Amino acid sequence: MQLNFFKYQGTGNDFILIDNRDFIIDSKDISLIEKICDRRFGVGGDGLMLLENEENFDFRMRYFNSNGKEASMCGNGGRCIVAFAYHLGIITDSTSFIAVDGEHKAKILNNKKELLISLQMQNISKLEIGEDYFYLNTGSPHFVKFIPNHNNFDTYSEGRKIRNNDRFKKEGTNVNFVSFQDDSIMVSTFERGVEDETYSCGTGVVAAAISASFKTKNQSFKIITKGGNLKVNFEKIDSQNIKEIWLTGPAKYVFTGKFNL
Template sequence: MQNTIEFFKYQGTGNDFVMIDNRDEQFPKEKEIIEKLCDRRFGIGGDGLILLETDEKTDFKMVYYNSDGNESTMCGNGGRCLVAFAHFLDIFEDQTTFTAIDGLHEAQINNGIIKIKMIDVDSIKNREGNFELNTGSPHYVTFVEMLNNYKVFENGNKIRNSASYRQEGINVNFVEEISADQIFVRTYERGVEDETFSCGTGATASALVFLKDKNETSVNVKVLGGNLKVYAEQDGETFKNIWLEGPAKQVFKGKINL
């Protein structure tokens, strides 16, 4: 096992990740190590850790872990950050394909703005005015007013740990309509078990619920860490050609002893 590893730190609208080039498959995939690396006091700090690995059919593979050390479902902002990292490593020029736990993704980069294609969404379940859907990760979406002052942690934690979701967990999104083409989203993320500055699959889920039954094909999404944009086409109950767009930046790099 390597004693020292090189890491890179990336953030996409304030959603931050430890990035490791694991094409040599030397990284020890141990829960305790990953959890420690993500710790903001005793490690590097991050909402998650992402390994870039080789893939036979695409340019690279994404392996994503939550900050609790457990491998998790798709992370939209993490995917965008990984695309930026792969571009930094000269794996591709301006367009790429990669594989993640939820399947194949296309992506493109233009002046630091990363756009990734998300999986199709077959259905949005209406739970008495609240909504459930899967955009690569499971999401609960509810509309509120005065979101700036809303108790996101308290209410998100309550919903996530309710009888319906306690075992599998769910990400909880609180959404406020700002205008006809912009929403404000705040998300309580399972695995992090706290509010994050941004959640890519959550922004996507919230955007799809907002766009449902409208004639629009895109919406701007304001999050605590900046701004994203979601594009989607509706085909009956299904959403296709879904793209998540926003900035992703390298913050710093270094070496750390395991």
């Protein structure tokens, strides 16, 4: 049996997308999903997403890390599955869909150069502010640390240390390193589940932008990642409550193919 798949990427964060409205793939088959995500023996991707039907919504987003396990919310993945639904003809210029962390809204900003997706993230109601770090959940948990600059900085080694320390070893956390660069912030990410540095992380840049607002008072940030540029804007009510969080950036179709099951 052959499985039709589609490959998308959002600022270098790459995903395998499958139209699973007819349940052609068993979401409990961890080994199959891990195999499809394998970069040597499968299609290869930071994660896999299933687009499924959901009553009262345009679709349901099911996201799986490359280890085959269903994961928490992925911001770049959310933008890519919205682009996927747009290309399938399920939606037009806006959408409301359901993910593991609840309802999300998105807008399709189609220009001549590329397809931009603006994705609304969940409100934040609790932040942990330490002496040299911030810890918050933006759909996925993120430990944010500011560094002087990213020149020769080893995101993999430093991120792996934090992700596997006594506090986070069991459940894991994503780790973001942030530096200021002119009127933008640069963000690098060690991502749990992938267990490696990724080119970009949507929930991570949201966490980084919110953390940076405590240092600059800004509520809108241009963000530079290894995979490209993103924008985050939000309304900061107080130090523990953030709402109207929008993540905007490109979501690009790469190719389609068939995978032998």
